[in-house]
Amino acid sequence: MKARADSAPFVRLFGRYLREQGLPVTHQREAVARVVFGSAEHLSVDDIERVLRSEGHRIGKATIYRALDLLVRSKLVAELDFGEGFKRYEHRLSEHPVHEHLICLECGKVTEFESNELYGVENRVRQEHGFQPVRRRLEIYGLCKECHDAGVELPIEGLMCPIETV
Ligand SMILES: [Zn+2]
Ligand SMILES: [Zn+2]
Secondary structure, three states, X not given: OOEOOOOHHHHHHHHHHHHHOOOOOOHHHHHHHHHHHOEOOOEOHHHHHHHHHHOOOOOOHHHHHHHHHHHHHOOOEEEEOOOOOOOEEEEOXXXXXXXXXXXXXXXXXXXXXXXXXXXXXXXXXXXXXXXXXXXXXXXXXXXXXXXXXXXXXXOOOOOOOOOOOO
């Protein structure tokens, strides 16, 4: 797992948020926050539980879910749903706060990329539709390089013609 520089300032920010909300700053909540802020990955609850256990913490899933819910509400952590049947969580104030995602349908690897072209698209919709964009999300699903190189093939998605051509 890719490690990120220093999670301590963000754990302190989260502690401040909890106090402002009148909520207790517990060791469990801080431990969950440290895992998310200390990783550059897009973590599932299972991933987080695994890291906590490897660090000797015994924190149940319900407590992890509750801590993540608070982290998302604090706006320090983003919740992502890539249609995998579970949510993923990522630090919102990472080195690249604005980025898009590539999701490998074979191995589940999530890769980040940045796209200046999307700013152009936002400008165009502003002009063509008088629409004011505030946020956006682009997810591209497919095969990562490793899976593609390994020869994995995916069925073509898209429209299937229901009419039999004779
Ligand atoms: Zn892959
Ligand atoms: Zn990301």
